[in-house]
Amino acid sequence: MRKFWLFVKMHSHGDQCLRAVRVPLLAWLLCAYASYAVAQERSVAITIDDVPNVHLYSADGNSSGLLKKLDSLNLPVAIFINEANLKQNTAFETNKKLLQTWISRPNVTVGNHSYSHPNYGEVGFEAFKDEVLKGEELSRKMAETAGKKLEYFRFPFNGMGKDSSAQAQMQQFLTEHHYISAPYTVESEDWLFSQLYEKALAEGNTAEAKSIGDRYVDLSLKLFDHFEHVAVKVTGAPVRQIYLCHDNRLNTDYLPVLIQKLKEKEYRMISLAEAMTDAAYRLPLHYHGNWGFSWVYRWVKDADLRRSLMRSEPADKEAQQAYEALTKAKK
Numbered sequence: 001m002r003k004f005w006l007f008v009k010m011h012s013h014g015d016q017c018l019r020a021v022r023v024p025l026l027a028w029l030l031c032a033y034a035s036y037a038v039a040q041e042r043s044v045a046i047t048i049d050d051v052p053n054v055h056l057y058s059a060d061g062n063s064s065g066l067l068k069k070l071d072s073l074n075l076p077v078a079i080f081i082n083e084a085n086l087k088q089n090t091a092f093e094t095n096k097k098l099l100q101t102w103i104s105r106p107n108v109t110v111g112n113h114s115y116s117h118p119n120y121g122e123v124g125f126e127a128f129k130d131e132v133l134k135g136e137e138l139s140r141k142m143a144e145t146a147g148k149k150l151e152y153f154r155f156p157f158n159g160m161g162k163d164s165s166a167q168a169q170m171q172q173f174l175t176e177h178h179y180i181s182a183p184y185t186v187e188s189e190d191w192l193f194s195q196l197y198e199k200a201l202a203e204g205n206t207a208e209a210k211s212i213g214d215r216y217v218d219l220s221l222k223l224f225d226h227f228e229h230v231a232v233k234v235t236g237a238p239v240r241q242i243y244l245c246h247d248n249r250l251n252t253d254y255l256p257v258l259i260q261k262l263k264e265k266e267y268r269m270i271s272l273a274e275a276m277t278d279a280a281y282r283l284p285l286h287y288h289g290n291w292g293f294s295w296v297y298r299w300v301k302d303a304d305l306r307r308s309l310m311r312s313e314p315a316d317k318e319a320q321q322a323y324e325a326l327t328k329a330k331k
Contacts, residue, residue, distance in 0.1 A: 042228070043268040044241040045275035046259070047184065049113055049154065051079040051102055053247040054088050054095045062094060065252040067102060073256060076271040079103075079247075080113035080154045080182070081139050096138065103142045109272050110143045111152035111182055112136050120155055120170060121162040121290035129173055152272065153179040158244075158292025167288055182272065183281060183295040184244035186227050188220040189316075192323045194250040199326060201249070213254040215316055220258050221265070222314040230309050231280070231296050239296070240270065240278040 048066075057064055070077055079102055086095040103110050115135035120128045136150055143150045153174055160181070161167035174181055193216040200209035224241065231239040245251050259269070275281075286301040287293075293310065300306040 041268065042238065042241075042266055043270045043275070044186070044224075044243050044262060045078065045270050045272045046075065046243050046245070046255075047078040047080065047111075047154075047182065047272060048251070049080045049244060049246050050085065050117070051081050051113075051247045052085055052095065052098045054085055054091070054098065056247070056249055056252070057095070057098050058089060058091060062098075064098060064101070065249075066247060066255070067105070069252060069256050070107075071105070073259060074107065075259070075269040076107045076109065078109035078111055078152065078182070078272040080111040080152070081135070082113050082115065082117050082156075083135050083138055084116035086138075099138065100142050100145075103139065103148070104146045109152065110139060110146075110148055110150050111154055111272075112139060112150060112179065113154050114156050117156040119157050119159045119290070121159045121166070125166065125169055125173075128170065132174070132177070132179075151178060151180055152182045154182040154184075155292070158184065159290040161288075162290045164288040180276070182242075184242045185231065185239060185294050185296050186220075186223050186241050187244040187294065188216065188223050189319075190216060190220075190245045190248065190250055193319060194246065194248040195326060196319060196322055197250045197253075198248075212319070213250065213257070215319060216250060217254055217258045217261060219314060219316045219319075221261055224262065224265075224267075226312070226314055227294060227296050233309075234296060234299050235280050235283065237280075239280045240275040241267075242272065242275050242295075 052064070053066075056066075081099065083099075086092055086099060089095070102108060112132065112135045114128070114131040116131065118128065118131055123131075132153065140150045161170055171181060193212055197209055197212045197216075200206075200212060224243075227241065228238065231237075231241075245255060263269070280299065281295070283299045285295070285298045287298045287306070297306050297310055300309065
C-alpha cells in the first residue's frame with residue numbers, strides 16, 4: 001500500500017516536537033478530511049438580552065411564547081436578565097414566577113444584564129457596580145435553586161466603559177464577584193425591527209409585519225456570512241459565533257425561522273460556555289471606547305482596518321430610515 005509522510009506533534013517530558021511518520025494513503029486522507037471538517041465547522045450560541053419581557057407576557061395571557069418556542073427547539077440558550085423589568089407593571093409576583101420559569105429550564109444559561117440597563121460609560125463606576133449587585137438579588141437565588149451558577153455578565157448596550165481605565169476597573173470588579181464578561185460577535189438590530197414589527201401588527205398590517213420579519217431573518221443571515229468572513233480575516237480561523245438578540249415579539253415569531261435557516265447552513269447550536277472555549281475570546285481587545293460593536297471588530301488592532309471592515313457590514317437602510325421616522329413621530 002502506498003504511504004505518505006505525515007508530520008505529527010509529539011510530546012516528551014513537557015516539550016513538543018514534530019516527527020515525520022509514514023502512514024497509509026487512506027489514513028492520510030481521513031486525517032486531512034477531519035482537519036478540514038473541524039476548520040469548516042460552523043457553530044453559534046444564541047443569547048437573549050432584556051429577559052423577561054413582562055409586557056409581552058401579560059399581553060399573551062401570562063404565557064411566554066418565546067420560551068415555548070425555545071422549549072420545542074430543544075437547544076441551549078443564554079439569557080441576560082434585567083430584574084427591574086419585573087417592576088414594569090403591577091404584577092410583580094407573577095413576573096417573578098416568569099423569571100423563575102426561564103431560569104429553571106435545563107437548557108438555559110443564566111446571566112446578569114444589570115438591574116435597570118444603564119450605560120456604564122454614562123453613569124460611572126460607583127453607580128454601575130450597584131447596578132451589577134442589585135441585578136443579581138433574585139436571579140442568583142433562583143439559579144442556585146435550579147442547581148446553576150450565575151457567572152456571566154453582559155454590559156447594557158455592550159458599552160464596557162468610556163476608556164481603558166474605566167474598562168479595567170469594572171473588569172476587576174466583575175472578576176472579584178466571579179463574573180465572566182459575555183461578548184458577542186453577531187447582532188442584527190432586532191430591537192429596531194421589533195418596533196417596526198409591533199407597529200405593523202398594531203395597525204393590522206399582517207403583510208407588512210411578515211415583510212419586516214422576513215427582512216430581519218435575511219439581514220441576520222447576511223451578517224452571519226459577514227462576520228464569518230471577517231473573523232477568519234482577523235483571527236486566521238473560523239470562530240464559534242455568539243448571537244445577540246432580545247426578548248420581544250419579533251423573536252417569538254422569527255427567531256425559530258432564523259435558527260432553522262442557520263441549521264440549513266450547517267450551523268451547530270452550542271451553549272455559551274462551549275462558544276467561550278474558542279481561543280478567539282482570549283484575544284486582546286484593541287478598542288477601548290464605549291461603542292457596543294462586535295468583538296470581531298474589537299480584535300482588530302489597526303483602527304483604519306477596523307473602520308473599513310465596519311463600513312462593509314451589511315445593513316437594511318430602508319428599515320433604519322423607517323425606524324428613524326417612527327422615532328421622530330413619537331416625539
